[in-house]
Amino acid sequence: MTQSARTVLFALGVMLSALSLGMLAPALADLDHDGASAHAFFGSAMLGLGAGGIMVLLGRSPEHRLTARSAILLTAGAWAVLAFAAALPLKLSGMEISWTDAIFETTSGLTTTGATVLTGLDDLPRGLLLWRSILQWIGGIGIIVTAMAIWPMLGIGGMQLFRLENSEKSEKVLPRAGQIALAVLLIYLALTFACFLAYLGAGLGAFDAVNHAMTTIATGGFSTRDASLSAFAGTNADLVAALFMVLAGLPFVLYVRAAQGRPDLLLTDVQARGFLMVIAAFAALLTLIITLSPEIAHDSAKPAWRLALVNVISILTGTGYASADFWAWGGASAAVFFMLMFIGGCAGSTTCSVKIFRYQIAFSALTSYIRRMTRPNMVAPVRYRGTVLPPETVRSVFVFIFLFFATFAVSAVLLSFTGLDTVTAISGAATTIANVGPGLGDIIGPAGNFAPLPDAAKWIMTVTMLIGRLEVLVVLVMLTPGFWRR
Template sequence: MTIDIRPVGYIIGWLVAALGLAMAVPMLMDAWDGHRNAMAFAVSALLALVAGAGLAVTCAEHRPRALSLRQGFLLTTGSWAVFPAVAGLPLMLGFPHLSFTDAYFEFTSALTASGGTIIVGLDDLPRSVLLWRGMVTWVGGIGVILLAMILLPILNVGGMQVLRNADFNTLGKIMPRAKAIAASIGSVYAVLTLSCCLAYVWAGMDGFDAIVHALSTVATGGMANHDNSFADFSPAAQWIATFFMLTCSLSFVRYVQLARGEPRPLFVDSQIRTFLGIYFGLCAALVLARSLQGTVIDATSLREIAFSLASVITTTGFAATDYSQWGPMAEVVFFCAMMICGCSGSTSGGPKVFRYQLLFSAISTEVARLHSPNLVHTPRYQGVPISNELLDSVIAYFMMFLLSFGVGAVLLSFMGLDPVTAISGALACLSNIGPGLGPVIGPAGTFAPLPDAAKWVCSFLMLVGRLELLTAYVIFTAAFWRG
């Protein structure tokens, strides 16, 4: 039985129309500033509204009451692939007049909360463009939380079905639970954004910088307003950013429980404790690396270490200093951080800590079975037995992650990139970190020098990485379309 794509088209159509309506905000800012770029946003909004509403009306007779499993995969991948093309329209039609390739890359990076950019001269951009980048990043951040908490556990993708555990409150009927989860997480997300914005103002940022950087920080997206990213902001602002980057890389469901008067799950969650332990352990490794390089470890260097590592391990992508100059040992530490990333149910990308915990539990069980074969050994995660289906899903994720990373790095190398840029670029895009290592795409560089073909490879890696790989790859199989 072939898949009916019309219900998917109906939903995507209205989502595109909603994106067009959102363009009214930067359009009004341009009008307020007296910038002629307002016309580009107006035309783009009109195109998005007409195209989106037209698609929705065309498919209206097939509006869905419920989506099938295959339609769920198609909706997820299709919407995330279409949005960057629509969101990039204002930057193609108006300032800075990007090509389609550059606009698609820029807003793929924004929507997936990666933080890489191809724009040189951020300080000269209209405020509307900077705000639009921040808005799209913020939407992508909450979108991936809801994706992880509601849809991926149902689709059994990459071990995310572990979130069906009662601790995550996703049992029961799907739609009522989904609405309740979305409302609760949306409230927490908004409160964190407002808190971050006010803290930035307190630390000396002007109102506009505080708003845009708060949108990007809470989404762990790293879309900055300045070419120097965070380097020109006060030490207090950098410490605030470090705090909120780490905060938003923890599971948001724990904040929902905290808001409901249940603080204990936040403090006993093994994934959160493991993540914070890894973070502080890698901070100590960077202190050692910089000491061996001859750097004096003072308050400034400690702040640089804490901020830079938080930016990488949470997949945010802000930069306050060029950490690629800290020596080979530091590069290895940052590379390890790129391979780990934050917690499930957060805005961070990458493999996530819980998958490593699941694998470690399975390996420990196998070792125990070898020396005590007569005993029953069951791998567990947070006290809950791990099924073979779950372990198979996690192993499949890691296999696809490594394969995607390897193929991406090879393709980028074939396109003329040096090994450091190709390898770190593939990993940075796949884990949605943004900046890689080296002089080209490192924290002091941009993706602008890359050839167009390399930008498309990076865009693809960012999309599949944000969608937990298998969600996107499944639609490329013949069996998916045959049913």
């Protein structure tokens, strides 16, 4: 076994063991309420710890080295292995659920997509609901660490701009990558706890508050209720969710910088500022649409701006909470939400989709190209954050955007072949590649569910969720023959 293979096996074993330990929390939650569910989690935890321990022993080495190929294998393998292991207690819990549905649900959880095949959430065992939230919380912190530590090394889609270590000492947030990871974890924990307290203050019970705190900070969107945020219509839970979804959509490194005395960066950073401007623009547009369309059936107890703001932030960040059935708001609103799916939040956050910085770089590049077309002798470099970008960085951004939308198109065509109608196929492809959660239409819209879909469609969406969460190229490069050659 090669050194890089040992590293991958060791890391996967550690992750599987950690996930298995996490199963003890829902087991304890169900101990006095649902014996079958508790036993399923205890049994799955023991199996996972045994398998993870064997992988750690087989992969142990005095020195662990991570090459580009092993980093790709580790990233893709981690999500696939953990999704399968996480599905085991769902299958053993006594619920009438197929392996297809179980793996779809756990993949949706770990990728923080939020699409669900489960119904009757209000009556499910508390342990199962807690497990879904834990999966999203793990996926949220996992994607931040991956985006900060692995993707910049691979130069995927311009992510090399966000390296943990920089040759210029002044650009280092902290002197070591491990310190940054620890700082980000502490901030993640602090935001989760603050969100929990805010939900309590808004009127939610402790169990609902802790679950929604985890899925809000992870921008995942799993809820303990079938009606999502609509179930708490008499509270201010929607405003709490909106605030913390925005906080989770900002780059977590900026919180580290804020703790070091630069809180101004949370508003002045070019990516953060662009993110907030997109929220303001689309919220204003949707407020206008709702206000000028009296036929739109919406909750009259809440003003149009509030409905618009909460749902815009939810879809933009890929959280997927719904405080209303926005599919019933008409075609103009549906078009707005469809566009939001393809934007996303900031790099280095828990959000998904294309992300703000890539659109900013693409706009800068297109502006530069147009200026050079009109004045061929002009020197018009592509800049981002005041720095001239090398051509390979700009090229990687355009390659990512092209492959992202190409994957979306292929996925939509494949879903249509499974018998889905046009709206369901297109929005299903969009919401899974962008890891948003709810789609559009009567089946998978904000008031719907993914359970009625055929198994073939669910497997396509499962793969699409992984491709989208792993920044497209991580999965697609594994399909090339050259990747597997020595």
